[in-house]
Amino acid sequence: MISSVYIHIPFCSNICTYCNFTKFFYDKSRVSSYLDALENEIIKRYQKEEIKTLYIGGGTPSSLQLEELQKLFQIIKKFKLASNCEFTIEVNPESLTEEKIKLFKENKVNRISMGVESTNPKFLKYLGREHDFQLVKEKIDLLKKYQFKNINVDLIYALENETIKDLEKDIDNLLSLDVPHISTYSLIIEEHTKLHILKAKNIDEDLDYEMYKLITKKLNSHGYKHYEISNFSKPFYESKHNLVYWNNDYYYGFGLSAASYIPNKRLLNTSSFRKYLNQEYIEEIEELRDNDILSYALILGFRKIDGINKKDFYDKYKVDILSLYNIKELIKEKKLINTTSHIKVSYDKIYVENDILINFVGE
Numbered sequence: 001m002i003s004s005v006y007i008h009i010p011f012c013s014n015i016c017t018y019c020n021f022t023k024f025f026y027d028k029s030r031v032s033s034y035l036d037a038l039e040n041e042i043i044k045r046y047q048k049e050e051i052k053t054l055y056i057g058g059g060t061p062s063s064l065q066l067e068e069l070q071k072l073f074q075i076i077k078k079f080k081l082a083s084n085c086e087f088t089i090e091v092n093p094e095s096l097t098e099e100k101i102k103l104f105k106e107n108k109v110n111r112i113s114m115g116v117e118s119t120n121p122k123f124l125k126y127l128g129r130e131h132d133f134q135l136v137k138e139k140i141d142l143l144k145k146y147q148f149k150n151i152n153v154d155l156i157y158a159l160e161n162e163t164i165k166d167l168e169k170d171i172d173n174l175l176s177l178d179v180p181h182i183s184t185y186s187l188i189i190e191e192h193t194k195l196h197i198l199k200a201k202n203i204d205e206d207l208d209y210e211m212y213k214l215i216t217k218k219l220n221s222h223g224y225k226h227y228e229i230s231n232f233s234k235p236f237y238e239s240k241h242n243l244v245y246w247n248n249d250y251y252y253g254f255g256l257s258a259a260s261y262i263p264n265k266r267l268l269n270t271s272s273f274r275k276y277l278n279q280e281y282i283e284e285i286e287e288l289r290d291n292d293i294l295s296y297a298l299i300l301g302f303r304k305i306d307g308i309n310k311k312d313f314y315d316k317y318k319v320d321i322l323s324l325y326n327i328k329e330l331i332k333e334k335k336l337i338n339t340t341s342h343i344k345v346s347y348d349k350i351y352v353e354n355d356i357l358i359n360f361v362g363e
């Protein structure tokens, strides 16, 4: 049963130096034709299932103007939302206004994810962001004024010339916002980005590891549970939507370059604006054999710090997780830990977790 939806809004009012997501400069006429195409895709593909998590990401959904957001919420009315549906929207500090916050509230949005990325003016400039930390504080206060409690902020660290002290200041600033969810990402210098063209450098690996340890230590000691490689939350504020991905559960992805996982298939939408408007939505279909499904379940499930619940795994896939791949060996080597209920990656190996996950890539 599919009960989650991701919607991609590929517009931004400013293009950041590190970003290789599918996005375009905001353009009024393109937004209008995109929303029409999005509505068509949803009409064609959505089968009226009840939706428990809905996530509007991008791009920058908040870069849309008020009347365009109204149109988007009109489209979203097509979904049968569960009464306790977790409904997230991604925002940028500079494009979020009081009117948009009110509109979010009226339309049952109950979780906000804000790209803060850094709180240091020098690094914000390096990342090509247009806000400052003062603006972040004002917009978080405004969200709280309208009773938005479930807020995430994103941080990027490991920037060229960044020191441990710089990072410490960023974390302290984020902690001062008093929001229940923080995501932290080590900078990836992606191809086709301005940083790549300008030959930006990665920081030293040892420093990256020190930074990772500082983040986990500081956030853990302030009551944030490290529940996924890059994600920390106060109790009960884990992202239900993202847990759908890590639990290998089904979801629809609508919009440009959105991914879907539906029974026995993973789909990838086109990233061509022209094809999308032409209703040629799906670009790639991966037909999944039983082995592929198990491989995804392990690779995604071990991203969670608590790991995979053995009983749930058996109930879902009718196979004992201990019998798969070289799991028993990895337990002997203490790379995986076998508790009474779960199998998880040893906490001191989370940083190099990819070396373990490679064991589960199917042929």
Ligand SMILES: C[S@@+](CC[C@H](N)C(=O)[O-])C[C@H]1O[C@@H](n2cnc3c(N)ncnc32)[C@H](O)[C@@H]1O
Binding pocket: 018, 019, 020, 021, 057, 058, 059, 060, 090, 091, 092, 114, 115, 116, 117, 154, 155, 156, 185, 186, 187, 188, 189, 190
């Ligand atoms: C779709 S973006 C967030 C939404 C919004 N467009 C924004 O930038 O504020 C998701 C997050 O991924 C992270 N991210 C994007 N590109 C990255 C990169 N090259 N390296 C590390 N983290 C990255 C950023 O923290 C970003 O906020």
Ligand code: SF4
Binding pocket: 011, 012, 014, 015, 016, 019, 020, 021, 023, 058, 059, 060, 092, 115
């Ligand atoms: S990081 Fe966010 S705001 Fe910046 S270009 Fe990418 S999607 Fe747009």
